[in-house]
Amino acid sequence: MQNTENTNECIKWIEEAISKEYFRLYEHKYFSNVQRIGTGGFGKVYRVNWKNSDQYLALKSFSNVDDVIAKEIVHELKLQRDIQFHNNIIKFYGVAQFEPEYQNVQSKNYLLVMEYADSGTIKNYLKENFNNLTWSNKCNLAYQLASAVACLHNEGIVHRDLHSGNVLVHQNIIKLSDFGLSKRIESSSNTKTKFFGCVPYVDPKRFSGRNKNKKLNEKSDIYSVGVLFWELSSGQPPFATEEYDIDLALEISQGRREEPILNTPENYIKIYTECWDNEPDNRPTMNQVLERLKEIITKTTENHQPGLNLQSTSTDEQNFNSINIDTSNINNSLHGEMSQIIENFDKMNTKEIVYKTLTNEDISSEIKLSKIVNDIVNYIFKITSEGKNPASNKHILDYFNDNNINSQEIHDWLLINQNNSDSIFLLGYFNYLGIETIKDRKKALNLFTKASEQTHILAKFYVKLINWQIYHQSRELSRHPKSLFD
Numbered sequence: 286m287q288n289t290e291n292t293n294e295c296i297k298w299i300e301e302a303i304s305k306e307y308f309r310l311y312e313h314k315y316f317s318n319v320q321r322i323g324t325g326g327f328g329k330v331y332r333v334n335w336k337n338s339d340q341y342l343a344l345k346s347f348s349n350v351d352d353v354i355a356k357e358i359v360h361e362l363k364l365q366r367d368i369q370f371h372n373n374i375i376k377f378y379g380v381a382q383f384e385p386e387y388q389n390v391q392s393k394n395y396l397l398v399m400e401y402a403d404s405g406t407i408k409n410y411l412k413e414n415f416n417n418l419t420w421s422n423k424c425n426l427a428y429q430l431a432s433a434v435a436c437l438h439n440e441g442i443v444h445r446d447l448h449s450g451n452v453l454v455h456q457n458i459i460k461l462s463d464f465g466l467s468k469r470i471e472s473s474s475n476t477k478t479k480f481f482g483c484v485p486y487v488d489p490k491r492f493s494g495r496n497k498n499k500k501l502n503e504k505s506d507i508y509s510v511g512v513l514f515w516e517l518s519s520g521q522p523p524f525a526t527e528e529y530d531i532d533l534a535l536e537i538s539q540g541r542r543e544e545p546i547l548n549t550p551e552n553y554i555k556i557y558t559e560c561w562d563n564e565p566d567n568r569p570t571m572n573q574v575l576e577r578l579k580e581i582i583t584k585t586t587e588n589h590q591p592g593l594n595l596q597s598t599s600t601d602e603q604n605f606n607s608i609n610i611d612t613s614n615i616n617n618s619l620h621g622e623m624s625q626i627i628e629n630f631d632k633m634n635t636k637e638i639v640y641k642t643l644t645n646e647d648i649s650s651e652i653k654l655s656k657i658v659n660d661i662v663n664y665i666f667k668i669t670s671e672g673k674n675p676a677s678n679k680h681i682l683d684y685f686n687d688n689n690i691n692s693q694e695i696h697d698w699l700l701i702n703q704n705n706s707d708s709i710f711l712l713g714y715f716n717y718l719g720i721e722t723i724k725d726r727k728k729a730l731n732l733f734t735k736a737s738e739q740t741h742i743l744a745k746f747y748v749k750l751i752n753w754q755i756y757h758q759s760r761e762l763s764r765h766p767k768s769l770f771d
């Protein structure tokens with residue numbers, strides 16, 4: 286959370302959701318043996334035992350979110366009820382409120398209570414198990430992933446952040462995670478960091494910042510699925526030996542893709558290459574992908590390769606390595622509680638929370654301005670990567686004109702809103718080009734440096750650019766000292 290006020294606001298929303306029984310609140314006593322297992326974009330992740338059984342659950346803290354995002358998370362979690370029972374989608378059970386790392390400390394922070402995936406991310410799973418996987422297994426994993434994404438799409442939900450760190454595996458079964466949340470978190474301060482952190486999975490159309498309509502967003506998921514299918518065939522993340530940076534983003538947007546792995550079935554290659562087609566309209570839908578995978582799997586089975594069965598609708602107890610654990614008690618009890626919560630959902634006006642947010646003038650104008658700032662930065666990213674002169678203000682002024690953006694208003698807002706790297710960068714950019722202020726390269730450099738310390742890629746570029754300009758000017762001056770007086 287960004288400050289105490291936001292923290293209180295966020296807590297208020299969650300408490301309201303609990304009091305209206307949108308979520309079940311689990312008391313501390315339900316959990317034992319808390320172990321930290323990871324840290325993500327919006328907090329830490331813990332593994333706990335349910336009561337004193339052997340059953341694990343995952344608890345996810347969300348301490349790095351502001352109140353606007355928290356409210357949206359509340360809304361998104363309500364939407365998830367329609368897909369809770371898909372076997373390839375991680376289940377959300379409710380929230381808990383305690384401090385996992387310190388006993389007896391009263392905590393106001395909430396934790397999401399979720400299904401635990403024992404192999405962690407698919408990236409990790411492939412690292413540890415790839416050599417033991419047959420083609421049947423890989424196709425099966427691909428099918429499960431496609432099935433989870435198709436389920437989201439059929440419910441009108443777009444994941445928008447599919448990569449091998451968001452796809453989890455439990456008992457060899459795919460468990461898709463972080464949908465809904467990820468697209469909200471994306472609007473928080475570290476957008477560019479996240480963006481570049483998984484650049485090979487991102488639809489290249491998004492590099493141009495033009496993915497505004499829903500259809501394109503669904504097609505963007507399909508692009509990422511294509512890359513994940515390749516990853517399933519190789520066992521490694523794409524471009525694993527290269528830095529995920531602006532250069533790679535540019536090469537991908539110019540058509541660069543990973544090479545097929547030797548012995549991959551032709552029809553499997555065909556599916557993922559169509560999925561990662563540069564042109565979204567040429568990509569198949571997720572339902573079409575499912576159909577085609579089903580064909581591959583059925584054919585392989587007809588060719589007497591035992592062990593290939595479609596698992597997306599099967600239960601957790603079935604999996605291709607036949608590892609059986611008795612989860613019946615805990616699952617029944619949690620599912621029982623879950624159906625209770627769902628019953629409660631249905632009695633409520635689920636639209637209430639989000640609409641309340643949007644009618645609040647202050648918040649919506651804040652959202653509007655931070656969205657405009659985000660769009661401007663995306664546009665600067667686009668023109669910079671297209672090689673347009675970064676020291677010219679022509680393109681950005683045209684952009685302001687074309688989009689009816691009042692640059693004075695943006696500048697004034699930036700002066701008092703320097704709480705994320707995009708805003709810091711943009712104020713630097715205004716100073717660099719002398720927009721709504723006098724040109725001040727020193728001030729611009731300071732701001733770019735500050736933003737680049739928060740791993741803002743574009744700011745890094747401008748720091749380099751200014752340093753390069755200073756270097757060349759000083760060389761020029763030493764060669765022609767007279768020019769000092771020109």
Ligand SMILES: Nc1ncnc2c1ncn2[C@@H]1O[C@H](COP(=O)(O)OP(=O)(O)OP(=O)(O)O)[C@@H](O)[C@H]1O
Pocket residue numbers: 322323324325326327328329330343345375399400401402403405406450451453462463467470
């Ligand atoms: N339900 C879960 N079961 C088991 N491990 C999990 C679970 N959820 C998360 N993890 C582990 O915790 C790590 C952090 O997860 P988290 O989803 O918070 O972050 P992320 O995916 O890396 O980033 P972001 O929050 O920005 O999507 C993951 O990489 C994974 O190893």
